[in-house]
Amino acid sequence: MIEEIFNEALTRKSVFKNRDALSPHYVPDNLPYREKQIQELSKTLAPILSGRKPENVFIYGKTGTGKTVVTKFVVKKLTEFAAQKNIPVDAVYINCRIHNTRSKVFIKIGSELLPEENFMGMSTAYIYEKILGKIRESDKRLIIVLDEIDKLKGLSDAVYSLNRANDELENGSISLIGISNNLTFKDRLDPRTKSTLLQHEMIFPPYNAESLRRILEDRAKIAFRDGAVEPGAIALVAAYAAKQSGDARYALQLLLRAGDVADEEGAERVTEKHVERAKEIVEEDIILEMISTLPENEQILLLALAKMTQEGQGIRGFGTETRITSGDLYNAYARLSETLGRDPVSERWFREYISDLAMYGIITVTQAGKGFKGNTRLIRLNFSPRKIIDVLEPRLMG
DNA sequence: TGTCCACTGGAAGGGAGGGCTT
DNA sequence: AAGCCCTCCCTTCCAGTGGACA
Known part of the structure; x- marks a missing residue:
């Protein structure tokens, strides 16, 4: 019985040849439509080879525009080149969503550079000195990539001390690459951090749709067996992803899921039908991921909005859409909060939540204008209310 | 035209919690 | 360990905005 399951898994035909090639962490040898960015970043970092400290780089652009993958690609090529020429270039990649404080960042750098030491529980000053010692001793040129840098608490301190290291070093250097998809983040930096980090700025x-199609075709060749994906399926994925503000990560995720769906059906090839089905799955994945990281009050607010939308409350007259005024939503939110035994936040803070959710693209907010009494905004849910309720109700009620 | 209404969003400040210094 | 400071989350207060209605 169990052997049957294993056997089936072993002999099962799959449309995939190398499924990992569609994972978000995969770095391909070829990055179409990013040649300019690759060149620019390479040029900026190149002085490191002749022992000069390159400018710090700040990269920003929306999700899925290739920021991380281009950076990893260039850094990898650079360190490989340097290794051939016996130049001590080293790079540390840090995702600040995981390593989100100054000390965690220092521990990460320390343990990459000195894997034999254990830095847990050590003071940042101690780790800092250890790192500098290592750089000095081997004339090392260190590149530090801080991905999702907007998630880093105490950012100015971290940036300042890492950059200051260059003044204390006679040999070697530290260069920073900051990556962010938050376009307003840059403006919130204090002037000192700004001038340090933004020595060189890049926008992705x-x-x-056309470039997405090319990217998908390239990647499909690596990931799938020959002819296992219909061209129409790829075009459809590209079209959907273009609608998602040109998000390549979404495109690859969609293609991956479409392949999974095809495998589950035991199909020979991935078709448009599989893409349609995959789109629903991916949308659920995204909703789930986005929603589960939201603060509880925002989850309650979303649930209230989903319920109102579901029941068709609010104002009709925008086609089949239902839009809801912010005042009505606040009342619904406050009632739901009390039902759940939580204290609702004030109206002022509720407005901050609304802006937050709008920024994430979960809801859309428009000025009400004519036909509405007073100055209010209309709020529309961008996802299916049914799915939101399915995710949130057990989470909040249970 | 003025008043009311239904909000909007800035400013200031409270308080809890975490990290750093002493 | 104690004190301090900083950040985050939140409240209170309020001037401002824009449409409805008399």
Whole structure:
């Protein structure tokens, strides 16, 4: 019985040849439509080879525009090149969503550079000195990539001390690459951090449907068996992803899921039908991921909005859409909060939540204008209310 | 035209919690 | 360990905005 399951798994035909090639962590050898960015970043970092400290780089652009993958690609090529020429270039990649404080960042750098030491529980000053010692001793040029840098608490301190290291070093250097998809983040930095981090700024534009198609074709060749994906399926994935503001990560995720769906059906090839089905799954994945990281009050607010939308409350007259005024939503939110035994936040803070959710793209907010009494905003849910309720109700009620 | 209404969003400040210094 | 400071989350207060209605 169990052997049957294992046997089936072993002999099962799959449309995939190398499924990992569609994972968000995969770095391909070829990055179409990013040649300019690759060149620019390479040029900026190149002085490191002749022992000069390159400018710090700050990269920003929307999700899925290739920021991380281009950075990893260039850094990898650079360190490989340097290794051939016996130049001590080293790079540390840090995701600040995981390593989100100054000390965690220092521990991460320390343990990459000195894997034999254990830095847990050590003071940041101690780790800092250890890192500098290592750089000095081997004339090392260190590149530190801080991905999702907007998630780093105490950012200015971290940036300042890492950059200051250059003044204390006679040999070697530290260069920073900051990556963020939060476009307003830059403006919130204090002037000192700004001038340090933004010595060189790069913006990654979103991909259009045509470029997404090319990217997907390239990647499909690696990931799938020959002819296992219909061209129409790829075009459809590209079209959907272009609608998602040109998000390549979404495109790859969609293609991956479409392959899974095809495998589950035991199909020979991935078709448009599989993409349609995958789109629903991916949308659920995204909702789930986005919602589960939201603060509880925002979850309650979303649930209230989903319920109102579901029941068709609010104002009709925008086609089949239902839009809800912020005052009505606040009342619904406050009632729901009390039902759940939580204290609702004030109206002022509720407005902050609304802006937050709008920024994430979960809801859309428009000025009400004519036909509405007073100055209010209309709020619309961008996802299916049914799915939101399915995710949130057990989470909040249970 | 003025008043009311239904909000909006800035400013200031409270208080809890975490990290750093002493 | 104690004190301090900083950040985050939140409240209170309020001037401002824009449409409805008399």
